[in-house]
Amino acid sequence: MPYKEREINKMYYTMGEVSAMFDVNQSLIRYYEKEFDILQPKKNKKGNRYFTPEDVENLKIIFHLIRDKGFTLAGAKEHLKKNSNDTKDTQSMITTLENLKKFLLEVRDQM
Template identity: 35%
Template sequence: MDITSKKYYKISEVSEMLGLPMSTLRFWENHFPTINPRRNDRGTRFYTPRDIEAIRMIAYLVKDKGMKLEAAQEELKRNRDGVVKKFETVEKLKKIRATLQEMLDSLHKLR
Protein backbone atom coordinates (compact mmCIF):
# COMPACT_ATOMS: atom_id res chain seq x y z
CA MET A 1 0.00 0.00 0.00
CA ASP A 2 1.30 3.45 -0.94
CA ILE A 3 1.25 5.58 2.20
CA THR A 4 0.93 8.81 0.24
CA SER A 5 -2.44 7.89 -1.25
CA LYS A 6 -4.39 9.11 1.80
CA LYS A 7 -3.99 11.91 4.30
CA TYR A 8 -4.97 9.80 7.34
CA TYR A 9 -4.98 6.08 8.14
CA LYS A 10 -6.85 4.25 10.88
CA ILE A 11 -4.82 2.23 13.35
CA SER A 12 -6.11 -1.02 11.84
CA GLU A 13 -4.82 0.02 8.40
CA VAL A 14 -1.41 0.94 9.80
CA SER A 15 -1.27 -2.31 11.74
CA GLU A 16 -1.99 -4.35 8.62
CA MET A 17 0.30 -2.27 6.42
CA LEU A 18 3.32 -2.65 8.71
CA GLY A 19 2.57 -6.07 10.15
CA LEU A 20 2.55 -4.78 13.72
CA PRO A 21 -0.14 -5.41 16.32
CA MET A 22 -2.33 -2.44 17.21
CA SER A 23 -1.24 -2.81 20.83
CA THR A 24 2.38 -2.26 19.76
CA LEU A 25 1.41 0.89 17.89
CA ARG A 26 -0.42 2.24 20.95
CA PHE A 27 2.52 1.31 23.20
CA TRP A 28 5.09 2.99 20.94
CA GLU A 29 2.89 6.09 20.76
CA ASN A 30 3.47 6.55 24.51
CA HIS A 31 7.24 6.13 24.22
CA PHE A 32 8.09 8.04 21.04
CA PRO A 33 6.95 11.67 20.71
CA THR A 34 7.39 11.54 16.92
CA ILE A 35 4.31 9.31 16.73
CA ASN A 36 1.39 11.62 17.30
CA PRO A 37 -1.85 10.35 15.73
CA ARG A 38 -4.89 12.57 15.69
CA ARG A 39 -8.05 11.39 17.35
CA ASN A 40 -11.67 11.99 16.58
CA ASP A 41 -14.40 12.54 19.17
CA ARG A 42 -14.75 8.79 19.64
CA GLY A 43 -11.01 8.34 20.29
CA THR A 44 -10.19 6.64 16.99
CA ARG A 45 -6.55 7.17 16.08
CA PHE A 46 -5.69 8.55 12.66
CA TYR A 47 -2.08 8.34 11.53
CA THR A 48 -0.48 10.62 8.95
CA PRO A 49 2.12 9.38 6.44
CA ARG A 50 4.71 11.12 8.64
CA ASP A 51 3.58 9.07 11.66
CA ILE A 52 3.83 5.91 9.59
CA GLU A 53 7.38 6.72 8.52
CA ALA A 54 8.32 7.30 12.17
CA ILE A 55 6.83 3.91 13.06
CA ARG A 56 8.80 2.28 10.25
CA MET A 57 12.03 3.77 11.64
CA ILE A 58 11.22 2.49 15.11
CA ALA A 59 10.30 -0.96 13.77
CA TYR A 60 13.60 -1.04 11.87
CA LEU A 61 15.57 -0.26 15.03
CA VAL A 62 13.57 -2.48 17.40
CA LYS A 63 12.58 -5.42 15.20
CA ASP A 64 15.35 -5.58 12.58
CA LYS A 65 18.34 -4.33 14.58
CA GLY A 66 17.17 -5.77 17.91
CA MET A 67 17.46 -2.57 19.92
CA LYS A 68 15.57 -2.00 23.13
CA LEU A 69 13.10 0.90 23.17
CA GLU A 70 15.39 3.15 25.20
CA ALA A 71 18.29 2.54 22.82
CA ALA A 72 16.06 3.22 19.81
CA GLN A 73 14.87 6.48 21.39
CA GLU A 74 18.46 7.55 22.01
CA GLU A 75 19.58 6.56 18.51
CA LEU A 76 16.77 8.58 16.93
CA LYS A 77 17.62 11.62 19.07
CA ARG A 78 21.36 11.34 18.45
CA ASN A 79 21.52 10.32 14.80
CA ARG A 80 18.12 10.54 13.11
CA ASP A 81 19.57 11.29 9.66
CA GLY A 82 21.92 8.31 9.87
CA VAL A 83 19.07 6.01 10.89
CA VAL A 84 16.93 7.29 8.00
CA LYS A 85 19.73 6.70 5.48
CA LYS A 86 20.42 3.18 6.75
CA PHE A 87 16.70 2.37 6.79
CA GLU A 88 16.23 3.62 3.22
CA THR A 89 19.24 1.64 2.04
CA VAL A 90 17.97 -1.55 3.67
CA GLU A 91 14.51 -1.02 2.13
CA LYS A 92 16.03 -0.53 -1.34
CA LEU A 93 18.12 -3.67 -0.93
CA LYS A 94 15.03 -5.65 0.14
CA LYS A 95 13.21 -4.51 -3.00
CA ILE A 96 16.16 -5.43 -5.20
CA ARG A 97 16.37 -8.83 -3.55
CA ALA A 98 12.65 -9.43 -4.10
CA THR A 99 13.00 -8.48 -7.77
CA LEU A 100 15.97 -10.79 -8.21
CA GLN A 101 14.10 -13.61 -6.49
CA GLU A 102 11.14 -13.11 -8.83
CA MET A 103 13.49 -13.28 -11.80
CA LEU A 104 15.12 -16.43 -10.46
CA ASP A 105 11.72 -18.03 -9.87
CA SER A 106 10.69 -17.18 -13.43
CA LEU A 107 13.86 -18.76 -14.79
CA HIS A 108 13.23 -21.93 -12.78
CA LYS A 109 9.71 -22.16 -14.23
CA LEU A 110 11.14 -22.11 -17.76
CA ARG A 111 13.09 -25.32 -17.15
Protein backbone atom coordinates in the same frame (compact mmCIF):
# COMPACT_ATOMS: atom_id res chain seq x y z
CA MET B 1 6.12 -0.61 -24.19
CA PRO B 2 3.88 -2.56 -21.77
CA TYR B 3 1.42 -0.76 -19.58
CA LYS B 4 2.56 -0.41 -16.00
CA GLU B 5 0.07 0.39 -13.29
CA ARG B 6 0.99 3.12 -10.88
CA GLU B 7 1.20 2.25 -7.25
CA ILE B 8 -1.56 3.71 -5.15
CA ASN B 9 -0.15 5.72 -2.30
CA LYS B 10 -2.55 6.34 0.51
CA MET B 11 -2.53 9.58 2.44
CA TYR B 12 -3.63 7.93 5.68
CA TYR B 13 -3.58 4.40 7.08
CA THR B 14 -5.93 3.20 9.80
CA MET B 15 -4.73 1.59 13.00
CA GLY B 16 -5.87 -1.82 11.74
CA GLU B 17 -3.92 -1.47 8.50
CA VAL B 18 -0.77 -0.42 10.31
CA SER B 19 -1.00 -3.23 12.86
CA ALA B 20 -1.48 -5.73 10.02
CA MET B 21 1.50 -4.21 8.17
CA PHE B 22 3.80 -4.85 11.11
CA ASP B 23 1.99 -7.98 12.36
CA VAL B 24 1.64 -6.65 15.90
CA ASN B 25 -1.21 -5.83 18.25
CA GLN B 26 -2.73 -2.38 18.10
CA SER B 27 -1.89 -1.87 21.77
CA LEU B 28 1.83 -2.05 20.97
CA ILE B 29 1.50 0.70 18.37
CA ARG B 30 -0.45 2.85 20.83
CA TYR B 31 2.27 2.24 23.43
CA TYR B 32 5.01 3.27 20.98
CA GLU B 33 2.98 6.36 20.14
CA LYS B 34 3.16 7.40 23.80
CA GLU B 35 6.85 6.57 24.13
CA PHE B 36 8.30 8.06 20.92
CA ASP B 37 7.90 11.73 20.06
CA ILE B 38 8.44 11.20 16.32
CA LEU B 39 5.23 9.16 16.09
CA GLN B 40 2.28 11.58 15.84
CA PRO B 41 -0.76 10.05 14.10
CA LYS B 42 -3.76 12.24 13.40
CA LYS B 43 -6.92 11.60 15.40
CA ASN B 44 -10.50 12.31 14.39
CA LYS B 45 -13.31 13.38 16.72
CA LYS B 46 -13.97 9.78 17.72
CA GLY B 47 -10.31 9.26 18.61
CA ASN B 48 -9.48 6.95 15.70
CA ARG B 49 -5.84 7.19 14.70
CA TYR B 50 -4.80 7.83 11.11
CA PHE B 51 -1.15 7.31 10.23
CA THR B 52 0.58 9.22 7.44
CA PRO B 53 3.22 7.48 5.30
CA GLU B 54 5.82 9.39 7.34
CA ASP B 55 4.41 7.86 10.54
CA VAL B 56 4.64 4.41 8.95
CA GLU B 57 8.29 5.07 8.03
CA ASN B 58 8.97 6.18 11.60
CA LEU B 59 7.37 2.98 12.87
CA LYS B 60 9.61 0.99 10.54
CA ILE B 61 12.61 2.73 12.08
CA ILE B 62 11.38 2.03 15.61
CA PHE B 63 10.72 -1.65 14.88
CA HIS B 64 14.09 -1.98 13.15
CA LEU B 65 15.91 -0.56 16.16
CA ILE B 66 14.00 -2.60 18.72
CA ARG B 67 13.53 -5.92 16.91
CA ASP B 68 16.53 -6.19 14.60
CA LYS B 69 19.18 -4.19 16.43
CA GLY B 70 18.08 -5.23 19.94
CA PHE B 71 17.80 -1.74 21.41
CA THR B 72 15.82 -1.16 24.58
CA LEU B 73 13.08 1.46 24.46
CA ALA B 74 15.29 3.98 26.26
CA GLY B 75 18.20 3.16 23.95
CA ALA B 76 16.04 3.50 20.85
CA LYS B 77 14.73 6.89 22.03
CA GLU B 78 18.26 8.12 22.69
CA HIS B 79 19.49 6.83 19.33
CA LEU B 80 16.65 8.58 17.50
CA LYS B 81 17.36 11.86 19.29
CA LYS B 82 21.07 11.78 18.47
CA ASN B 83 21.07 10.20 15.01
CA SER B 84 17.67 11.05 13.56
CA ASN B 85 18.81 11.83 10.01
CA ASP B 86 21.30 8.96 9.81
CA THR B 87 18.71 6.49 11.02
CA LYS B 88 16.14 7.70 8.47
CA ASP B 89 18.72 7.44 5.67
CA THR B 90 19.64 3.92 6.74
CA GLN B 91 15.99 2.89 6.85
CA SER B 92 15.36 4.31 3.37
CA MET B 93 18.33 2.32 2.04
CA ILE B 94 17.00 -0.85 3.69
CA THR B 95 13.58 -0.27 2.12
CA THR B 96 15.13 0.33 -1.31
CA LEU B 97 17.19 -2.85 -1.05
CA GLU B 98 14.15 -4.87 0.03
CA ASN B 99 12.20 -3.57 -2.97
CA LEU B 100 15.10 -4.43 -5.27
CA LYS B 101 15.27 -7.94 -3.83
CA LYS B 102 11.52 -8.37 -4.34
CA PHE B 103 11.83 -7.20 -7.96
CA LEU B 104 14.75 -9.53 -8.68
CA LEU B 105 12.90 -12.48 -7.18
CA GLU B 106 9.90 -11.70 -9.42
CA VAL B 107 12.18 -11.58 -12.48
CA ARG B 108 13.74 -14.90 -11.50
CA ASP B 109 10.34 -16.53 -11.06
CA GLN B 110 9.19 -15.33 -14.49
CA MET B 111 12.16 -16.95 -16.23
